Amino acid sequence: LNAFDPWPPVPDGSAFGLDNLPFGVFSHPAVADGAPRIGVAVGDHVLDAAPVLDDPVFAAPTLDAFLARGRALWTETRARLTELLTDAHYQGSVSHHLVARAEVALHLPFTVGDYVDFYCSLDHASNVGRIFRPDAEPLLPNWRHLPVGYHGRSGTVVVSGTPVVRPCGQRRPPGAEAPTFGPSMRLDIEAEVGFVVGVGSPLGEPVPAGSFADHVFGVVLVNDWSARDIQAWEYQPLGPFLGKSFATSISPWVVPLEALAAARVDGPAQDPAPLDYLRRAEPWALDLSIEVALNGAVVSRPPFATMYWTPDQMLAHLTVNGASTRPGDLYASGTVSGPERGQRGSLIELTWNGAEPLTLPDGSTRAFLEDGDTVTISATAPSATGGLLSLGEVTGTIHPARPT
Amino acid sequence: LNAFDPWPPVPDGSAFGLDNLPFGVFSHPAVADGAPRIGVAVGDHVLDAAPVLDDPVFAAPTLDAFLARGRALWTETRARLTELLTDAHYQGSVSHHLVARAEVALHLPFTVGDYVDFYCSLDHASNVGRIFRPDAEPLLPNWRHLPVGYHGRSGTVVVSGTPVVRPCGQRRPPGAEAPTFGPSMRLDIEAEVGFVVGVGSPLGEPVPAGSFADHVFGVVLVNDWSARDIQAWEYQPLGPFLGKSFATSISPWVVPLEALAAARVDGPAQDPAPLDYLRRAEPWALDLSIEVALNGAVVSRPPFATMYWTPDQMLAHLTVNGASTRPGDLYASGTVSGPERGQRGSLIELTWNGAEPLTLPDGSTRAFLEDGDTVTISATAPSATGGLLSLGEVTGTIHPARPT
Numbered sequence: 001l002n003a004f005d006p007w008p009p010v011p012d013g014s015a016f017g018l019d020n021l022p023f024g025v026f027s028h029p030a031v032a033d034g035a036p037r038i039g040v041a042v043g044d045h046v047l048d049a050a051p052v053l054d055d056p057v058f059a060a061p062t063l064d065a066f067l068a069r070g071r072a073l074w075t076e077t078r079a080r081l082t083e084l085l086t087d088a089h090y091q092g093s094v095s096h097h098l099v100a101r102a103e104v105a106l107h108l109p110f111t112v113g114d115y116v117d118f119y120c121s122l123d124h125a126s127n128v129g130r131i132f133r134p135d136a137e138p139l140l141p142n143w144r145h146l147p148v149g150y151h152g153r154s155g156t157v158v159v160s161g162t163p164v165v166r167p168c169g170q171r172r173p174p175g176a177e178a179p180t181f182g183p184s185m186r187l188d189i190e191a192e193v194g195f196v197v198g199v200g201s202p203l204g205e206p207v208p209a210g211s212f213a214d215h216v217f218g219v220v221l222v223n224d225w226s227a228r229d230i231q232a233w234e235y236q237p238l239g240p241f242l243g244k245s246f247a248t249s250i251s252p253w254v255v256p257l258e259a260l261a262a263a264r265v266d267g268p269a270q271d272p273a274p275l276d277y278l279r280r281a282e283p284w285a286l287d288l289s290i291e292v293a294l295n296g297a298v299v300s301r302p303p304f305a306t307m308y309w310t311p312d313q314m315l316a317h318l319t320v321n322g323a324s325t326r327p328g329d330l331y332a333s334g335t336v337s338g339p340e341r342g343q344r345g346s347l348i349e350l351t352w353n354g355a356e357p358l359t360l361p362d363g364s365t366r367a368f369l370e371d372g373d374t375v376t377i378s379a380t381a382p383s384a385t386g387g388l389l390s391l392g393e394v395t396g397t398i399h400p401a402r403p404t
Numbered sequence: 405l406n407a408f409d410p411w412p413p414v415p416d417g418s419a420f421g422l423d424n425l426p427f428g429v430f431s432h433p434a435v436a437d438g439a440p441r442i443g444v445a446v447g448d449h450v451l452d453a454a455p456v457l458d459d460p461v462f463a464a465p466t467l468d469a470f471l472a473r474g475r476a477l478w479t480e481t482r483a484r485l486t487e488l489l490t491d492a493h494y495q496g497s498v499s500h501h502l503v504a505r506a507e508v509a510l511h512l513p514f515t516v517g518d519y520v521d522f523y524c525s526l527d528h529a530s531n532v533g534r535i536f537r538p539d540a541e542p543l544l545p546n547w548r549h550l551p552v553g554y555h556g557r558s559g560t561v562v563v564s565g566t567p568v569v570r571p572c573g574q575r576r577p578p579g580a581e582a583p584t585f586g587p588s589m590r591l592d593i594e595a596e597v598g599f600v601v602g603v604g605s606p607l608g609e610p611v612p613a614g615s616f617a618d619h620v621f622g623v624v625l626v627n628d629w630s631a632r633d634i635q636a637w638e639y640q641p642l643g644p645f646l647g648k649s650f651a652t653s654i655s656p657w658v659v660p661l662e663a664l665a666a667a668r669v670d671g672p673a674q675d676p677a678p679l680d681y682l683r684r685a686e687p688w689a690l691d692l693s694i695e696v697a698l699n700g701a702v703v704s705r706p707p708f709a710t711m712y713w714t715p716d717q718m719l720a721h722l723t724v725n726g727a728s729t730r731p732g733d734l735y736a737s738g739t740v741s742g743p744e745r746g747q748r749g750s751l752i753e754l755t756w757n758g759a760e761p762l763t764l765p766d767g768s769t770r771a772f773l774e775d776g777d778t779v780t781i782s783a784t785a786p787s788a789t790g791g792l793l794s795l796g797e798v799t800g801t802i803h804p805a806r807p808t
Contacts, residue, residue, distance in 0.1 A: 114559045141581075179546075179549050179550075181679045203562070203569075238552055238639075242725040277585060321572060
């Protein structure tokens with residue numbers, strides 16, 4: 001690899017500039033004999049972190065040990081990376097540890113401990129309520145009092161690009177008494193934002209909302225694939241199970257909270273006022289602009305800043321009963337939907353349960369996903385330097401169901 | 405330590421005889437400098453497995469790597485242990501690796517991957533339905549078609565003996581519109597049986613019911629502590645969350661499936677006949693006799709053989725959508741309740757939602773658990789030699805809520 005000129009190695013307008021510096025796990029035949037290890041995305045390249053930071057924690061195949069180091073060391077590492085990538089003194093030595101992003105394979109960046117999925121969008125919860133209970137109050141009585149959530153399957157969280165095989169399962173045709181078995185006919189997406197816990201908390205010690213940034217390292221994008229027909233039949237009374245557990249995809253680059261300083265905004269006003277343990281101490285709503293593309297056509301632009309419950313509140317709620325957390329715990333926001341039709345983060349909302357199919361640029365229509373469809377969720381945030389930084393993307397293609 | 409005489413080192417009538425040989429993780433100041441490692445319970449002792457089996461996999465602080473080895477090596481290890489503990493030739497050398505069970509500390513025996521909790525008792529589901537929906541059909545329409553289940557929090561699975569701090573959370577007093585915050589006033593137990601996955605399965609490959617024993621290593625007892633008031637307020641529409649996630653206790657000794665050969669019985673007849681993927685290939689109902697003791701007094705004797713859905717069916721269902729499994733995944737049966745009043749596995753059933761409190765031997769009454777209460781769940785199974793073997797016990801004491 002040659003030394004870069006100019007330095008730093010960031011093309012004009014790149015959304016992976018020095019104000020971003022997300023962490024991931026990559027492999028490349030020319031680096032460490034192809035073994036997965038930690039990299040930092042910068043411009044169109046990946047920086048091999050272990051040699052330039054001279055720290056074996058980055059030679060690991062997961063971020064787990066780095067995540068556990070905590071806020072002070074995360075900050076120190078970020079400052080050191082910025083120094084290495086800006087000071088021309090390091091240009092020669094650092095250049096040798098950059099590889100083209102287009103040439104690397106990206107891996108699941110951390111070992112997922114527990115995976116929790118919330119339900120924090122007022123617009124999403126209201127849309128779902130209107131679709132399934134058209135004659136009733138759309139929001140259930142608990143919704144404005146707590147961030148509703150449940151545990152998902154951590155073992156089936158996969159990295160962006162992993163094929164998603166259409167799941168089989170039980171679903172009951174409309175009007176039928178008994179279920180049938182077969183491939184899901186109502187395969188959907190959920191565009192979400194996920195929060196990656198770095199520093200855990202012991203059993204019995206709730207994490208106050210104000211301690212959010214001491215525990216959470218950063219953010220990924222999440223597609224919580226959902227088989228609506230399987231889910232509808234199974235979910236009473238204990239919640240979603242097989243309708244969700246076949247795959248949850250996450251973006252490969254974990255964007256540190258520090259990179260999102262300029263994206264922090266006050267969350268929406270909450271009425272009624274939440275109980276004390278849920279009171280926000282600092283603004284942790286995030287002004288992320290999400291795009292959902294189906295086969296390359298943008299079908300929705302969900303605005304994350306509209307989420308009723310903010311991630312500091314989610315963590316406070318998750319732990320208020322004394323539940324412990326671990327490095328690598330992942331909790332997601334739930335489907336991000338804004339108030340406009342073009343801001344809905346799931347097909348069930350975009351097509352109003354299939355009644356109003358989407359028309360794609362090729363003239364085809366979609367109520368739910370077909371085999372071969374590719375869904376890509378991306379997002380940007382305002383950066384500290386006045387531009388935009390990218391949260392990367394999470395993508396997945398639907399493969400046909402396994403023959404039964 | 406002295407050589408035992410007679411040999412094998414099993415007192416008459418011990419429920420930890422050579423037909424049991426469960427695996428756990430123990431520590432003892434005189435063994436490996438007090439580091440946790442794998443032991444096998446035999447009689448009143450624990451056998452330090454690493455030196456006698458001459459295998460470093462047993463010097464680990466968890467069963468994880470041993471679990472992943474699979475059925476053939478599990479069988480071989482069991483046969484070797486039997487040989488070591490019966491052949492007088494080994495008496496001298498093996499004796500030196502036995503420590504008194506009363507002197508060891510027992511640890512969480514494996515790293516819990518995903519924790520799934522099912523709802524497989526017809527009597528339990530019917531009781532809960534009658535309590536909460538007295539005017540409706542007790543069972544929901546899906547219940548006889550599939551083993552209803554959900555994911556719990558794997559990070560708060562704790563070993564027997566770990567104190568259980570009364571959780572705080574939101575609960576809505578009867579008749580009130582808004583919730584209040586504070587300690588759960590309706591803290592309950594759920595007596596369950598848990599299944600420990602040894603050999604995992606890849607994403608996209610369902611595990612047929614007939615392959616159950618190729619994947620599941622053994623069995624533990626589970627107390628799925630439940631805060632009924634928190635659960636009642638939060639659980640719509642995504643299922644239990646904080647009402648369960650504060651602690652789930654498991655027994656320390658994992659009893660291998662092979663030890664339970666004499667306990668295998670046909671499961672109850674199922675009507676309607678389950679879909680193909682749920683058909684039983686072999687008898688995997690287990691005739692376990694469970695006892696639930698509250699402060700030393702037996703309050704229930706749930707019969708595990710009555711469970712409508714059997715563990716082979718649970719695993720087939722859990723994976724039919726292509727969900728992968730890992731060594732250390734734990735799935736539990738849900739509350740075990742039999743048809744008789746004295747066979748109910750939760751206080752909410754035993755006291756009919758508090759309306760019919762239990763009277764304890766000291767004259768006190770209980771609707772739900774009080775601070776200081778100790779709950780111990782134990783179980784026995786018929787053994788291959790015509791006696792009984794023990795699954796050990798899972799116990800926990802309620803500590804007062806953290807001050808708020």
